Amino acid sequence: MTKIITKKTSVLAIALFATLGTFAQTSVWTGAIDNNWNNVSNWSLNAIPTLQTDVQIVHTSGNYPVIDGEDGSAECRNITVDNDASITLNGYGVLRISGTVSASNTISALGGTVSFIGTTPQTLPAGAFFNGAVYSLTTNNAQGVTLNGALAVNGVLTLQNGTFNTSNALTLKSNAQNTAKVAESAGSIAGNVTVERYIPARRAFRFLSSPTTGGTINSNWQEGSPATDPVGLGTDITGTGGAANGFDASGSNNPSLFTFDNETATWEAVTTTNIDLEAGVPYRMLVRGDRAVDQTSNAAVATATTLRTTGTLTTGNVLVSNLSPAAGAFNFVGNPYQATVDVQELLADAGATNVNANFYYVWDPTVNTRGAYVTVNVDANTNSNPSSVANKYLHPGQAFFVETAAEGTAWLTFKESHKYTNGTSTPNLYRTNSDNEGAAIALTLYTDESLAANGPSADGLVVRFDDAYSNDVDAFDAKKPANQDESIALVTNGQNLSYESRAMPVDGETLALSATTYRAANYTFKANTNGLNGVSAWLKDNHTNTLTELQNNAETLYSFTVAEGEAGSVAEGRFEVVFQSTLSVNNPSAAQFSVYPNPATGSTFNVALAGAEEITVTLYNQLGQAIAAQATPAGDTFTITPQTQLTDGLYMVEITSGSKVYNSKIIVKH
CATH class of the missing domain: 2.60.40.3080 (Immunoglobulin-like)
Structure with missing residues (x-):
């Protein structure tokens, strides 16, 4: 019997084919040639996966995909990585995912960038990434991306579009080599974020600010004053009244945390650390080391430590309006972002009014025996002291001074466009010496x-x-x-x-x-x-x-x-x-x-x-x-x-x- 294909059935067949064509095909990694994701001969479909391709990485004889940027980026829809297989991102490698992730500690992204760019809500599952960390993470999904388990970002977090819900499980890391930053962002973030700030070993004052709002000074920088002090975390903060005011015990209870009144130009000791920590509020803090340093001993050796804050991460424009109206007055300001800020752009922006746009001032704890002021010329990108590497790029968590230019109202506005992520910013900062000063x-x-x-x-x-x-x-x-x-x-x-x-x-x-x-x-x-x-x-x-x-x-x-x-x-x-x-x-x-x-x-x-x-x-x-x-x-x-x-x-x-x-x-x- 011969089947007669009529015009009607032909149209139906074409429609059915078009519908089926919208479903992703599954390409299985074979690793037949090498570890290059973009080599068609390594895939069962003999084609490089696209954002419409489901990808399955299965156990092979040894070649597993490495994405390092040298052979282009990688992309897929849904990705599954078997327990006895792996994917590795290195260098400038980028993996773009438009669908779901199914993996258990088998995606190593300690280099490169993982980007979620779907058109329906996406989820970062718990435990998918090796050591619970990625180097850089980008979310670009108008429908939102949700984190379902603890994740650490070591490099750059970019919120391009939509809302990234952290589920209170995201940490931006910091160590002696690098501090994670948040790039210029058009998207938003929901949920708390824990932000780290590595401080090298030296008993000296630091000018600090927090990029998060939430919790108290005690619960953040003092780690909540636990009975057993953690090694390598937090710091002791001392002051009048001792523990009753949230401070740590010391022989003298001398204050070690100060604010600056821009109106009166005076340092004021913080009277309690049981107050909320707010993003962008500047402090001068004596950092003696981590919380294991014995404050009752004059012979205690300073140690490196990591200060942590947890709360709502600051994004978007931030207005600083508490500047002194007096001509020539110094004003203490904190960086509200977890980002390097180009101060030249900050001071020259239309959102800055009546401030000297040529200079700003930092306290460099590496100068002299316990720190000194350094003046930065933002136009020449040089500073007043060759022992300092301070430059026009303000670090995450850093506070600084600016000068009121003339009599009258003054203010600053931090904007996302002031963020600088094109270069590496280390906790020890500060300047390059390449700029020519002339005579x-x-x-x-x-x-x-x-x-x-x-x-x-x-x-x-x-x-x-x-x-x-x-x-x-x-x-x-x-x-x-x-x-x-x-x-x-x-x-x-x-x-x-x-x-x-x-x-x-x-x-x-x-x-x-x-x-x-x-x-x-x-x-x-x-x-x-x-x-x-x-x-x-x-x-x-x-x-x-x-x-x-x-x-x-x-x-x-x-x-x-x-x-x-x-x-x-x-x-x-x-x-x-x-x-x-x-x-x-x-x-x-x-x-x-x-x-x-x-x-x-x-x-x-x-x-x-x-x-x-x-x-x-x-x-x-x-x-x-x-x-x-x-x-x-x-x-x-x-x-x-x-x-x-x-x-x-x-x-x-x-x-x-x-x-x-x-x-x-x-x-x-x-």
């Missing part, structure tokens, strides 16, 4: 002990020169916040500055310096001078009545001592920078000498002393022992080659010329 002098103060140990500076300042700038104090000049310890500043029109922009210097011009709060006896200025034309810069020591040339396009060291019994040695105005025409420097009014190169890479170095008689150069080690001496004939420049091979370290150079004796220091680094 400038960067002056840095070191204790001799720190300099010899290649340690951090005590403080620093920068003055840059261009005829586009004015010598009056204006928005291109940054005020100097006073440090706890050593502070140096430029003094212009009665104002202390950490970063000054001036017209190109001329013959006879003088820059007054302020240096205060000395804690040691022996110090060295390190000056990096660049781009001066027609004039030379000289550091004048009014206590010793000496002038030291700051070598152009080079580094110059000047060593000095301070003593409590010598008022001139600790006088705030002891130092100044003077400029002389390069046509007149052969007639110095005071001693002009330099030792270079400094640091030296070997045992040979040079001494420049204009118009000197026969000189004798004596070299001393750090114990004050004379280890070499060399006499030379009269001249201007002398090459010194000690017979003793110099090892790495700091040496005192004594130069005797007639009845005059000059001292300097030199660093040897082979």
Whole structure:
């Protein structure tokens, strides 16, 4: 019997075929060739899976798919990974899923990105990912994505579309290498998020803020003050009233957590930690280490710790309206996002009103022995202290200061577009040194002990020169916040500055310096001078009545001592920078000498002393022992080659010329 196909049945068959065509086909991984997801010969359907393809990863003889971005991204609809099989994401690999996931610890996504881009509600099942973690996660589903079990994100969370429901099970991780961030997002998030912030070991104040709102300070940063303190987590916070006010016990109950009143410009000790922790509220906190550090012992060693907060994660615009209306006032502000923020964009945005858009100020705990203020020039992306890596990119969980520009209302608005996720942001932050400052002098103060140990500076300042700038104090000049310890500043029109922009210097011009709060006896200025034309810069020591040339396009060291019994040695105005025409420097009014190169890479170095008689150069080690001496004939420049091979370290150079004796220091680094 022959079946007759009529027009009607033909149409029905075509319609049925079209309907069946909307169902996904299932492609089984064979791994017949290699581990490349995008090799058609590795799939049973002999085709690369699409968002309409169901994928099944089954046990094979050894080749399991690796998605690393080198051969393109991967995508599928529903994905099933058998218990004795696996998928691995590395590097820039991306796995896009439009359907469901069925796996048990068999998807390793410790690198790359997993992206959920369905058109119907999607679920991240519990235990699907190896070690319960992914590097980066993207949700792009208008119908929403729901997390059904604990998941840690180590890299970047991107909320492109729809609502991501965390079910209170999401953690954004932080460690010594990296801190997870939330990228610029158009989507939303529901449910609590736990956010970590790794703090390196150093007993120092930190400027901190939380990216979440919820719980108390005690339940978050103090881990709820458990009976048994966890190692590597939380920190002790002390204050008046002790445990009754949520604080941890200490011998003195001295406060370790402070807020700043922008109106009165005063630090205020937090009176209790049993208050809510709110996103974006800035704090100054002394972090001694984790909660296992013994606060009753003066010998307790600081440890690294991870601070955790849990609550509603901040996304969207955030208005900061509690800034002082007083011209030149400093305002304490906290980063409300779990994201790196481009402060240049923040300050220049139309959502910022009456704030200085050129600078912001951070407290860098790595500078000096317990931290110091660092001024960041957001336009040049440089800062006032070369020991700091602070730059225009504000870290997650970091608080900072901005300056009110003029009398009147001031505010800031954080926006999603200010987030910066194109680069890596580490907890130790802060700056790259690639930006060219042009003509400038960067002056840095070191204790001799720190300099010899290649340690951090005590403080620093920068003055840059261009005829586009004015010598009056204006928005291109940054005020100097006073440090706890050593502070140096430029003094212009009665104002202390950490970063000054001036017209190109001329013959006879003088820059007054302020240096205060000395804690040691022996110090060295390190000056990096660049781009001066027609004039030379000289550091004048009014206590010793000496002038030291700051070598152009080079580094110059000047060593000095301070003593409590010598008022001139600790006088705030002891130092100044003077400029002389390069046509007149052969007639110095005071001693002009330099030792270079400094640091030296070997045992040979040079001494420049204009118009000197026969000189004798004596070299001393750090114990004050004379280890070499060399006499030379009269001249201007002398090459010194000690017979003793110099090892790495700091040496005192004594130069005797007639009845005059000059001292300097030199660093040897082979």
